[in-house]
Amino acid sequence: MSRRSSSFSNPLAFILLLSAVFLLFVAGIFLIGYAHIAATLPAPEELRDRANTFKTTTIYDREGNLLYEIFPNDAGRRTITPLASISHHLINATLAVEDPNFYHHPGVDPVGVARAVYYVLKQDERLPGGSGIPQQLVKLTFLSAEKTLTRKLKEAILAIEISRRYGKDEILEIYLNHIPYGNLAFGAEAAAQTYFDKPASHLTLAESSLIAGLTQAPGLYDPYRNWDRARDRQADVLRLMVEHGFITPDEATAAWLEWEGKGQDEILASDGSGFPHPHFVLMVRRQLEQTYGADVVSKGGLRVTTTLDLHLQQLAEDAVQEGIDALQKINANANNAALVAIAPESGEIVALVGSPDFNNDEIDGQINMALAPRQTGSVIKPLTYLATFEMPEDYWTPAKIIMDEKTQFPDGAGRPPYVPKNYDGKFHGPVSVRSALANSYNIPAVKALQHASIPALIQLAERLGITTLTRPDYGLSLTLGGGEVSLLEMTGAFAVFANGGERIEPHAILTVETDGGDLLEDNTGRSGSLVMSPAHAFLITSILSDQDARRPAFGASARLLELPDRPVAAKTGTTDDWRDGWTVGYTPQLVTGVWVGNTDNREMNHLSGVRSAAPIWRQFMQDAHKDLPVRRFSPPANVVKREVCSDTGFLAHPECEQRRTEFFKADQLPPDPTPTP
Template structure:
């Protein structure tokens, strides 16, 4: 009994001493312990994500990759894998696992090794938020106290959810959601058991155990995790055996982008950083929603890339990217071709070589392994061998220059040889030889009613160059400037029926001491021609004569109304030929004025920004077109004054709206409205004239006649080609969408040239195809729209040749639109059998 009492006393003394020690330690460390109250409102550092208007992910910006998830959004098997590996008694202990502590203490006592961990998930969470990773006793004591406090503050599920979202898992991935994306390019719900085990094994040493850096170490750690899961009976023996045999297949993946708009995403990034600063922009989890339509954006990318490939192919094949091994060509007497290959690579060596090559957009690197008479076999990444049929090879004339190509090949051996590294791409289910286009392009589509950008592509590949040609490329606009010059002419007394002499100009320039001789392209002259037809045929000399008639100062002043900077407009007659340099975004903004009835809208891309808690922190204030707003305000003012009077149109083209006596106060719009810069009549007439560029007239075609294939009468458009064909343009619109397409070279010196198959490049052949390809999808579900004709527009029958009134009703006449008061008053008929007092009035319609 004496011995037993002593033992009890010793145990009680040790217990008391232990409790006192813990209490004293807590009092000593109390002031050094951080408050864990912050965990109640913790905000994980998350990157900025950019979305299309329909919620598709465009891009992600930020150093730390994180995809916050709720616990019920995580696969149950992943949660079990983490618990089995990191803390199997998580739901049983109070934050400290005493069994684990005793085990670690015995290891320290017997071996002096401190590497044996005893930290629970709660302790790891405490360390993640408040402590360092140093292996010292004092840190472990603090960790224990914090863990107990955390358990008092949060539920087990809340702790586990916070841990799984916060834990660092290597390659800048934080949390299991980001790890699934970074290592496997998958949504977390789509992970296999093997992949789940790999992620669950990462917390121990993410920098060395991740499958990208060390597949072998990742495999060993995965197997340990699977063993723990089997021991805890979370998986069956069969599931274990299958997962153990699964290969480690992993590479770094970016954000799971579902809509490709990298140039627009960079515009968004710059705007958000300018607004909030880099630190907040990249870490506060902003969700930025843009104006882009994901479907239209995808089509815009495809249209631009396909058009560049078409241009590139018709100018010839520039040869292999590299030669992997040499092959000597042997031409037989019958003309057949074979090759000698003394240093041919094995399939394994080819595959290893391809693993080091990068794909570019739809271009895949490939090594030629065999060349037949009119086909070739190539190996692409992954070891797959594919055939290039003759239809995918026969385009490859030898490139000589942008102006010249070699003869068409008749055998594959004239184009390819074994050992060549080339690019291939798939088109309509068939593989074809390809190459990285040297020419550049841009395409931008905008809603003309409020300036919302619907699609924007700043080049062939953002990975090759981040130069955004939509916003940064100032290029000569060529004939794309002509509708604005014609608009100025209408403001100075001209009409669409005015006749100008389409004849060569020889004008002496005293400054240079030389004659200036602007020419049409093609160099054809029609003599006297009406303005509608001259615009549709893009007659250069007519534009020059119009500037002479209007005056350069008046012309530039008018063009400035469309948002163009006067300093960018040459103060001479070369402006008529498109010598001004503008960006595609400036041009599309200018054309929007014609599309929306005369208003200048400002392009924008961000609609709203949410924070990581889905709180609205920014919303774009729309500045849109409103034809009747000023009129309604006038009506309301008159009603308040008691003087209800017929309304006159201060702004030409504003529809007349009778004053409503019931209106007692002016409208209070919730948004701002775009300013009117030209009259509705002017915008209407130019838009109508540009329709003739597509549909032409009896016996003649406009420069954009290929757009007849779209079978829409509501499209207005204008081609543009600069001197020496360095730039090709097409701009066009419907009432709901305005689009500009540009093709050229970044160096601004290279010419687009000509090809054997198509002839000379131009706006109609080089820029219009991508516009048409995009518009075909963008407009496919939109019915034709014909807005009401503005008040103050009249339509009279005129003589096609003279633009004067006519009583004829055959092909020599047509109806033309005029601003009321500018319609012709004279008849073209040289002989009229009726006496003056018997003459029939000309046919006339007045739109009121």
Template sequence: MKILKWVLGVTVALLVVGSVTVVGLYYYWKDDLPSVAELREVRLQTPMQVYSADGELIAQFGEIRRIPLKLEEIPQPLINAFLATEDQRFYHHFGIDPIGVGRAFFLLIATGEIQGGGSTITQQLARNVYLSFEQTWTRKIKEAFIALRMERELTKDEILELYLNKIAFGQRAHGVGAAAQVYYGKDIQDLSLAQMAMIAGLPKAPSTMNPITNPERARERRAVVLGRMFAENVINEREYRDALAEPIETRLHGAEVTMQAPYLAEMVRAEVVARYGEDFAYNSGLKVYTTVSGKQQRAAQKAVQENLHQYDERHGYRGAEAVLWQPNETPWPMDQIIDYLGQQSSIGMTVPAVVMRVTEQTAVVLTASGQPHEIPWEGLAWARAYMHADRQGPAPKVAGDVVQAGQLVRIRTTENGLRLAQIPEPSAAVIALRPHDGSMAAVVGGYSFAISQYNRAIQAKRQSGSNIKPFIYSAALENGFTLATLVNDAPINQWNPGSGIAWRPRNSPDVYEGPIRVRQGLAKSKNVVSVRLLRAIGIDTTVDYLTRFGFNIDELPRNESLSLGSASMTPLEVARGYAVFANGGYLIDPYFIDRVVDDNDQVIYQAQPAVACVPCEDGTREVVQAPQVITEQNAYLITEALNSAVWGGGSWQHRTGWNGTAWRIQRSKQIIDLAGRNIVGKTGTTNDIKDAWFSGYVSGLVSTTWIGFDNLERALGSTTFNENLPREEQPITGAEGGAKTALPMWIDFMAVALEEATIEPFQVPPGLVMARIDLETGKLSRNNDHTSRFEYFLPGTAPTEYVDSKPSNRNIFSDDDSIF
């Protein structure tokens, strides 16, 4: 009895001392414990997500990957797996489980060290949110205090929901939603029982038990989870055994991106970080909605990649990327080939493959999937040997002229089947703007973001070539010229005493027609006409005028080469300039972020662009009017001239017909069906064919395409006829240029993009007058036949003299489709 009384006394004393100690520690740490408000507003570090205007996920940025879910969105079997494994008595204890504490106490007595275990889900959540993972008495006591406060202030379901969204699962995945995506690439609802058990086993040691880094340990941990679920009667024996037998099949998956737009995503990332700072941008669950359309962006991406492949193919095949074995050597074993291919990257439209067998006109290749694929002769016949930019080898006769067994090559899938491929050497860009407010509809800065993050659409300053001519012509119209004014299309020879050489700008092709109207000069892209206009209005006047379109005055050369496009501009700057013509004379500011939404679905930023409108009215919000930099009448006259670049003029029946440089647009049935004749455009090619451009627009969309080498010394070159290809499939031959290289890319893009664009006829603005003129002289005409047409004039600028009514048989027009 004495011993029993002594034990009871000691126990009571220890309880009193322990209680006093605990109370004392509580008041000592009270100010360090989270408040009630903090408990209810635990911020989940959620990555920034970038969306298209129509809600497609483009990218996700952040140190932590998380997909927050409501408890009711989480499958019950997954919840059961966590409860069975981590805290069977979760819904019955008060935040601390005495049974678990007792188990941990006996482990302490047995080992002399604080061991893991004994912590409830509430305690684990407290540790994850507020504390470290160090095994100390201080941390364990604080953990208990926070757990008790959580249980008092939050419901069990709120605690469980926070826990399932907060805990780490390895591979930067936090929360069950992200874990499902990272390990299985699935929505959480689509997981199998075995996959749920795998995820539920990860919190114990997420870095060492995950199936990516250690599949065997992950399998053992999964078996433990399934065993506890079976012991708790939340699964039956058949479910248990089937799940145990399921193989460990997992790999790292990226965010569930539904649209590839990496160049745009990087633009958004940089802008949001600059605006809000890295921590808030990456961890606050921001949703950034861009102005880009999913459909138009895909069309732009495809147009860039397809046209770069077409360019690359017509210039020849550069050969295999590597040779794994020679024809006289023993082929590699299949497992070795597949392992090697698994280390190679798919880039753009191309997939790495190893040539396994070559017949007379086919090649069988193996991809990383282990599946053999046959490339037919149609996919090989293009592959003449590349010699240099202007020369290709003879057309191959058999497949062995192109590939050999043991070579590492690339293939791509086209509408006509499998095709031998190579990563294109040149670069290209597409930028599309809505001219009424400057919102970007699509932006592609290169063939593949994986091989180059340089965004040529907004960063590459390249000589603009003839793409600058509409701005020169606009300045001429502002300074007394009309679309009917005759300008002499004749060679220029200007001696420069300083250099001792003559400047001889030439047309391309080197054809001259004598006096032609300004409309024809722009539509046919006559170089010497552009030079003469610049001379007539003066360099300083022209430079000052071009700044109205947003061009930097310091980057506009003050010499006559300006008229031929020696000024360097980005595709975005060029598109912005063309938007002035498309919207009636207003300079808009391009933008790509429409709004930013926080994790509570509150809009914290909304774009309010200046709009091209007269007057500016909007029933929903105040609208700022963009500055008008040229007159509506001037913009319309340039649009008219650029329309002739597409549709030409004269009469083919009477042998006076002529093509503008953009006549190939007429061949696109999709574009003509959508836009009719309400579409305009201008080619551009620089000296030595180092840059090729095309810019064009309808009333609701303006776009610019560019192609060239990143190496400024390399020219795009020329190609010859490939006798292997049917005439209808024959690629463009001759010198590359705006019409042949950039325009096809623009057509491919616009054929799709116009489906979502506003397309209205270009309305004749008030103030313009119309008069019938003689096509040959630009004078007034009384004839109503193929020798005349109606032309538009600013008031007071129309001709006053009539031409002799006798028709002229003179044919001064040329029909040459090689012009640029």
């Protein structure tokens, strides 16, 4: 008998051969099926892009303290963080709970899959969490969450493919940046900030074990609402960490006892229902959306550093709240106030308060009154007098004499003349421009606008950054507050005086970066442009800082416009119906504007700007300058000092009975009455 026929006559050999052929057939079918299913699935290379469908935009103060996070309404917070910047405690706790064999299986843990398939075939709703980290990542990024055998097979194949094409650390990093932890926190960094107000790199073992236990049921284990249940889950995590060799029993016990006797309020961060400095951060958000679009801002993971100085911001909020409290005690019928502070040499908005209480609906606290145009009162008068200084011919100077007397001004055909009155109801006769502006007399200011012209004042205001004087029907009352300007824009206009005529656009954003560190916007060291003569800027400053010149009208209240240790320039404003009180003033280092009134435009109880806004302004300015060196207003080289006759404003001559000294732009001296020989 031949060797061939004997081999077929051996039953065992035949069975073995047949088994081998069958196994090869099954393997072939499996490989064909695997390849077919794999070909219909998304490319594994898309994992990182699919995982990072959104990233949280973060807004910081100038020192890097987190102020606010922006994320999609249907998603949550996410800050992409490298694995090296995540606490090893959280990494180990996650592995113990989700996938202890993660670093040793090819993408699928066979024991876990077998258990899951068994429960699916039984149609048992108590499906255990048998999926490892790669499978969970596939489920979260590629596939639906349906519990069917087909989906489970697809999940396993994709998990294997992902594990072939990505390193284990990379898969774990993507997972830890994608997994939801509840309370709108997606990823380890967002969870660490949400629950413990710290970066993920600083999480302790106790904190990590609590966070790692949230992922399987974030709502069930929410520590804000179910603290005891969250603690029970934390105990399970610590037990699993011991069981899988990540920590010792003693370390687990120490982590558990770390919070013994403490309540959740002592352990957890605030639940995030509010956020600090809301008017400022929402203003920044609106600017970002205007520049980059709402979709990029809510999903793009921008890192935004602002100009906000937290110390000055707190001083501003305190001053506004205390000022409103004081006004309510005297029944002033004023329940709202706003404050803006700008560093004039950089244009940086270092503090901004839009109302005393953002959450107070009774005062419409969510309206940002720093941005709302309001009638200016007399606070616009410095711009009017500046317009007369800038006239190429027949210009005025601080020594110019104006008659403060009853005057009728034409107000258009068919209309009665305009007859302004002074705040004190009196006429003061011949007064200098210095005295008229310092004491805020109304009639001389109207004469100044008539001399310079309304278009000249509007054009000057536009040069200084004021955008809201757009009506075509302004009359001479514009210089007394007939137009509406926001506190931010008025404060920005005064910043030009403080900065010697150079305007640097007021801004709230220092830098904007992508999540990868690319710089999109950089306003540090922002340059400006000269929009008025430095000499004219100094002349206005000289008047507004002249304490003696303003005392006839302000009396004892003048102290509210002074600082005890340094010169300061300031101007108040009050609308004639008592709806708005203003004070805007500055040193070379800081310009601050304050508005007081009611959002609904109700009248205050006969409250002027010096009584309503000035106390808030002075408190803030005094506190803000405590650690700043004293700087004085220095005249530029083309400003000269000359002696003038007090009663005429002309250069002094031998017949002058009363004389005083005055500043002038070198090429704009007053007339010299001395006859030429």
